Amino acid sequence: MQKESKANVSGAPVLSVKDVSYYYGDKQALDDVSFEVLPGRVTALLGPNGAGKTTLFSLITRLFDAPIGRIEICGLSPAEVGSRALAPLGVVFQQPTLDLDLTVKQNLRYFASLRGIPRKEADERMGRALDALDTRERIGERVRALNGGHRRRVEIARGILHSPDLLLLDEPTIGLDNPTRMAIVEHIHRLAEDDNIGVLWATHLFDEIEPDDDLIVLDKGRIVARGRAKDVVKETGAEDLGAAFKLLTSDPHEGVAA
């Protein structure tokens, strides 16, 4: 299987969102949102519940189309070229999406087939991906038998199985204990750096964001701050990211320091 894009080699953005607005009936969910995700960088999308994170992810993954504005994944617009634009994309949804009645191996093989990866290559890739997430010994177990932490690791392994240029993570650590969360955070940062993957990480947990990460703060469908996380904190004059978030958003109770 070949990647369709060379974006991560050239350094061009792996995700470009330009002037995107979205409405549910009369209610505006996104208001003129624009940002880019660069290869090898983790971009944190921070926002309270209802800020528009899930809507944005649904538009990027083409669960529905963006009628206003433009989205490009490695230079290709899903609205123009259709599903083909999703080839360089790996996704870990907020909601668990593994088939509970199948084993880890069967789940990963199923995903590999959807991505057109031959069986033998799929087995090699899943071995490497599970090794990287310390989950290889679970490969023969049914997903139903795994705990929450291992399930999320398998979901992340699945998200990187086809060597994506862009990895979307929609609150992937929700419901996990602290050590597991931190292990996943560390792994994702290492993955972005080592494999030059651009990562867009939606979260509301401040401790998952590192000072050097790119940060986008979304509130009520609008971007209210952007830049390096440490610079955003500095610009607001706050002591830390949690305090900056309170200053930037309308709902001071949504973000969690964990």
Add this chain to the structure above:
Amino acid sequence: MNVAHLIRAFNGIVGREMLRFLQQRERFFAAMVRPLIWLIVFAAGFRAALGVNIQPPYETYITYQVYITPGLLAMIQLFNGMQSSLSMVYDREMGSMRVLLTTPLPRSYLLFCRLFGSVLVSLVQVYAFLLVAYLFGIDLPSTAVQFSEQGDVYMLPSLTALISVLPALVLTGMMFGAMGMLISSTIKQLENFAGVMNFVIFPMFFASSALYPLWKMREGSVVLYYVCLWNPFTYAVELIRFAFYEQVNWEALAVVGGCTIVFLGLSAWAYDPSRGIQQRKVGAAA
């Protein structure tokens, strides 16, 4: 996207459907028990009371059990179509539908693969049911086989009948699967599904030619007769009935083919990201 990718995705989706089916043994037994009760208990009891005249495709008088067998095959497929629909609603609620819909292949192709997987599952159930029906001695198309010159003559299932019914079963399976897919796009929650199933399955089954020929239905009620005439299930039953006797009911073929195209088109529309029903549902959760 290339041909190899399309084939691998097809194998993956169909293989997953089969794997899930094999792991759900209760589903298989339920699929068998339901029509067998109709065949062995209901039909045996009504055998004396309900005579069936000679009518195409039959060339002689037949027992009531023989008459209702094609209807029971269609019933298995209808239940399977609804089960597939339930599975799609479950996948949507559990999230695994998102994995399918974010695959870099045309969505209509992915839905077709999903549908074909469901048809294959229904074929396994249908042929298993036919095998049991033969074992119970139902007088279905058979071939006389004599293994030696002086040996006994055995009546074995007619291979040509089993093969000639296959295209009809594939088409009717596609129609019920597409109908189920369309229904799945309109159901908001898993909890609503049982009611919808009852609302769809039982009226379709009873108001059709599955249990009684239409002429007999007309004797009882003209209104019911016209309801049966407008019911696609009637044509699915007749398509299977004729195909099982190596004949083609062209009217049934046209109706089942037309309904399959309409249901497939509406399903593709419903799952289309630019204007589909999914959009409103995700929106509610955003």
